[in-house]
Amino acid sequence: MASARTRRPAAPAPADPTAATATGTQPAAWACALLALAVLLAYLPALHSGFIWDDDGHVTRADLQSFAGLFRIWFEVGATQQYYPLLHSAFWLEHLLWGAAPLGYHLANIALHATAACLFARVLLRLAVPGAWFAAVLFALHPVCVESVAWISEQKNTLSAIFYLLGVLAYLDFDHDRRRSSYAWAGLWFVGALLTKTVTATLPAALLVVLWWKRGRLDLRRDVGPLLPWFLCGAAAGLFTAHVERTLIGAQGADFALSFTARLLLAGRNFWFYLGKLVWPADLIFIYPRWSIHVSAPELWFSLLAALALLAALVWSSRRTRAPLAAALLFGGTLFPALGFVNVYPFLFSYVADHFQYLASLGVFALLAAALWSITTRWPATARRTLLAALPACLGVLTWRQCATYRDATTLYQTTIARNPDAWLAYQNLAVIYANEGRPADALPLVETVLRLHPDYPLAENSLGDDLARLGRFSEALPHLQRAVQLEPRYFQAFNNLGSVLLQLDRAADAVPAFESALRLQPAFPEAENNLGQALTRLDRAAQAIPHFQRALHLRPDFADAELNWGIAIMLTSGFAPARAHFERAVSLAPDNPQLAGTYARALLQAGQLADAAVQLETVVRLLPDNAEAHLDLARVLHRLGRTAEANYQFQTAARLSPALLPPAP
Template identity: 55%
Template sequence: MSTTVREAGRWPISGAFALILMATLVAYFPALTGDFLWDDAGHVTHPSLQSWSGLGRIWFEVGATQQYYPLLHTAFWIEHRLWGDATTGYHLVNVLWHATSACLLIAFLRRLAIPGALLAGLVFALHPVAVESVAWIAEQKNTLSTVFYLTAALAWLRFEDDRRPGRYAVASLWFLAALLTKTVTATLPAALLVVAWWRHGRMSWRGEVRPLLPWFGAGLGAGLVTAHLEATQIGASGADFALGGIERVLLAGRVVWFYLGKLLWPADLTFFYPRWTIDATIAWQWLFPMAALLLLAALVWWRRRDRAPLAAALLFGGTLFPVLGFVNVYPFVFSYVADHFQYLASIGMIAFLTAGATRGFARLAWPRWSGPALAAAVLMILGTLTWRQSGQYRDVFALYESTLARNPSSWAAHLNLGTAWDDAGEPEKALPHLQQALALKPGRPETLNTLGNVLNRLGRASEALPLLEQAVRLQPRFAAAHNTHGAALMTLGRADDGIAAFRRALDLNPKLTPARVNLGWALGNQGRVAEAVAQFEQAHRLQPELADVEFKWALILALHDRVAEALPHFERAVALQPDNPEARHALGRALLAFGRNAEAAAHFQEALRVAPQHAGARAGLERLGRRHPNAP
């Protein structure tokens, strides 16, 4: 690898970027056309934020987005205006940011004269622990914030050269950009102090500490805002987070070793890892923090000979600090560890390991070609693992089925897979996964609601009702559960109770469009057409592209002999959802009322193309004296 070091020094940064970008695109090719996953919808710009005023809300309205990361959501806002909901654009941008971070890492290591810089950049670019951050659209907060983090670090080194105020201001702006993208980057000033100590053997109050105090203050403020939103807006509170101080120490020790292990041996990576039971009465759990403390003590002792190992450990553990368990983050509900949590922290450890390998190999009397050959072999293995791992992110079914193959006890994977099957119109396939999710994690309102919804779809409202009653009892402000509860009540003939449940859902969340549509449908079926239309109008303002609004609006009007008013809504419903056979059939019937027989026949035929057994469409064609082309 000594040859690798010399060759790395000759590579211009543009050449390194071209190499890394090409390698990264190949490694992530299986994910480039991947669908939206899990909470991508909470990050890709919501319809209510897609306007210029929405961009203002992103910056000035806390709560308009899932977390207050305005620069991240500005990037998503721009991307949505460029390619809308086409996922390939988002994936390519994530790969671009990841490759850019790898090149910035190379530049940073070269600036510090650390050997193996090119190798470190390639390892970071191709390491499979990064797949969760790069292949998952929502984790653009990782890839983009790391670009700002490393740019700020480089700008800080330039400031250290001559202490010019302008360079300090530039570095500070890059750091602020990182904080406004993801607050794990608040660890940067501490990391810069570690780097300064590694370089000089000391930290100067005037040279390093004092100039970084404003950065520490900004990072602390951003962290407090994020922690508050995690607890109050996202849900990082309650029994799932009830760990005492001792348990959190045990957890932190285990988390550090877990991430180091996955970095060194990236086997069995998965989206949801098993959630550990942390128990101070179990003796072996103390081994993790004790081993960490012993290693840290040994590195402190060794620092007189070489400060690099201690610096690497401090960088790794310090960057991981926000996710060690001392601060509650919502994903702890599912697991205490996740690959995307160590994306940023992996940089320092990769740099240390590749530099150590480069120096160590240089001392061996092996042929000159063996170093590059061994490095290429390692990179090929990492790239192959990344290629295989990124294929799991092509759609929700691949992701959660692969997760369950490695972690069958993941209630979250069962819940999300069941939800995906329900969304795909396959409630029969959703049911066993949702039942298993409830068995693994009893009493979780989200699972009770989703299972109740599936039972409603399957015509088993009497079984759904007690589950939904439990959901709203456990979480009285769960608007979606009140809506599903109302649907079950309506099916069971309790219309007044159902309407009350829909109104309760809307009191809690006036923007919950499905509840507004259901309320309009219920009112319309009671003959309260004016009230129903008012609900549909509000639903349309909230989600103008939702076909269900137009379809049910049209049906209510048609049921009350207002077919002329219903017709444009039927047409709009079909335009929004061309493969809905019910909408096609209803539009055909409305057209018949106006003698537009040829158009009606065309819609009946389209309905039968999608659903060949659709009795209503077939009857419509027979009424017109026509046969479906595929009819026997």
């Protein structure tokens, strides 16, 4: 930010050619177009990225994709991962436009970031800050912003920044003309920002800092009075978000229990960390090491005292120039929610994250750009142009390289583990990926590492139990799933997995209350509905099971397993004929599932439908050509149908694949 003096008018700002171009509409449009092109080039690798971590919690779920879902986004707390209805309305619209294709979301986030950078330049030009467009370029291309731009979930940052900056521009209009319409527009943009991300609640305080920087004092009636409703609105939004973080997301418990002294020390450490990453953006990591905060640690006290000393020095120097103190207040004030005084869920695994300072970095970029722009005015033209071009170019290259980390979730977590071997969350998330890819054996050592680094973590206990179950080691899986629900009684997925393991251990009576607990905690849970129906069927309560299969299919119409199990329950209560349509629909929903075809074949055999059973068994053989038992089952049915030559071929194939499967010849 430019210098301002208290006792006499500020000296004219150094000439800024970019500021001159902003006075005309067309040159400003060209500047924005060039900046957008630079952002696109720097973030090109991100366009090839997929979804990572909690992106599936932000990209609109199937049950929210209708207009009724849009209503729930606005009026049902808990319908989305966080209550940011304007953000999730944007995701809802994006899903309407391009569905679940990651490319569309990445393009949107890059466009939003470029727009925010242009608005940042507009604000600085309005404030007559030297090097306004240079500051915007630093913000646009700085690699610390990659986490906010390449991570789809962080569209909350890029979108809220646009509302935030539009609010600044509108309020500056109001400060100039005192028109109610300007104030109304400013308030509207502020509310939009709050409904996108609550960190923007710091906007009224930031505006007071800017007004103080401009005039050297604040008038209670003119400056503070109009912003009082904003402070109240921001405080209400902040308290509500803190409540949601604590009760719905889980930002509470022993991991968040810090004394006030510890939080002060953490704030000092965090302040210097974030400032250091802006000045020297080296060793950026998706999950940084989680520091141990001990009140007796001298380095923590040094960080806090150094921050206080810097503040004191800036206050003292503000008699000559207010810009450094204003930038520091903007930086620290906007960072305040992430400094450690408020519990946020990511503190569970790290006290810092690059995306926390996306908005806060603006004040530092403004100060650095103004300082470099002013200092270099005395340099030879060639040297000045070289520096002012080389710095953004270097940042753009670093951003390009950092984007590669976000290529896919596996790359992200592998890179994180390589740079931070104690990042237990990265091990956990990578283990989930391996399990979903059908590699539970590879996932096991990762989950064991999680429990070594972070004992009694319910998600890891659940993952370990699930991986063991996938490997058929049900007795070993059981205690881990029991431990998961003991550690987190609201963990509905763990209750469902616990019930599934109990079913595999032929303990259907014990499985029923586990599935009922899962559904009590999460009523819209089709898998648990289906599993509860299976447990009731095994307990000879098929009639009671049918409504659960119906509910599962209502929640998930393409749920082939639920359709099949519905058919089994009807067959047990009313015979095969009324059940057949359900079997047919199940195999049509999952034509490449050999288990479904095999189950349907057994039902057909039980009903005496040999020819139709042979068709289903042929499907099983086609899908499992190396399964000797499948060939043997088909051979027996073909033999009963009198298709001797085909039966002999299937018998021979079964014998070749598994000689021990067939009885020896007499």
